[in-house]
Ligand SMILES: Nc1ncnc2c1ncn2[C@@H]1O[C@H](COP(=O)(O)OP(=O)(O)OP(=O)(O)O)[C@@H](O)[C@H]1O
């Protein structure tokens with residue numbers, strides 16, 4: 209029977225780079241809808257874990273399951289067509305292209321296979337989706353601007369829009385507020401919260417207060433391992449987490 213509550217499962221995932229175990233026997237489950245967050249100090253293995261979940265890297269051992277389907281060896285494209293999308297910590301926008309063209313390219317996968325080689329201007333499904341995203345993300349006024357000319361906050365917002373182009377059911381966001389002003393961070397937090405009412409969001413985030421406010425569940429990583437997991441207030445109060453991650457910050 210299909211498990212309707214659980215959308216994603218990581219079972220004993222591990223990844224080594226030479227002598228370093230970047231992700232070390234990490235298991236967790238993500239329940240449907242809302243925001244589940246992963247926090248941890250620099251180098252804890254958060255982005256590597258995302259790479260294993262999204263198929264950018266193959267795990268050395270362990271399993272990834274999406275809606276009870278084993279996707280451990282599936283390509284990133286395969287995972288995308290199963291409804292899992294991700295953003296990268298370092299941007300993957302086309303800086304020399306316009307906002308609308310970035311959205312159209314990202315939406316192209318919605319076209320039926322027979323239309324995949326159509327010129328962008330003839331891809332009406334992609335165009336409709338791109339226009340929808342422009343409006344949803346408040347980017348209408350910069351529709352034809354070159355992405356490189358946008359503010360940092362607008363670029364990061366566009367990045368989230370791009371990841372949503374294919375209407376995923378699970379979205380992995382790697383530090384979407386990195387380098388943002390406080391105002392932009394707050395706006396993005398609101399946006400992520402709204403997204404969580406429609407789809408499942410798995411978020412890597414450095415801003416602890418933001419995470420605690422947004423998330424239904426928080427997973428803490430340190431040195432490749434899962435250190436703790438639970439509702440925000442429990443994680444915040446966990447002495448192991450206080451020592452390993454928050455240090456004096458919350459004392
Ligand atoms: N492609 C790679 N080759 C070799 N080592 C890597 C590679 N990617 C990551 N690492 C190492 O794996 C460890 C975990 O890195 P990772 O980027 O997953 O951490 P992170 O928790 O995302 O850190 P940050 O908060 O700085 O983004 C680090 O020691 C890093 O140097």
Ligand SMILES: [Mg+2]
Nearest residue numbers: 254255256297
């Ligand atoms: Mg990272």
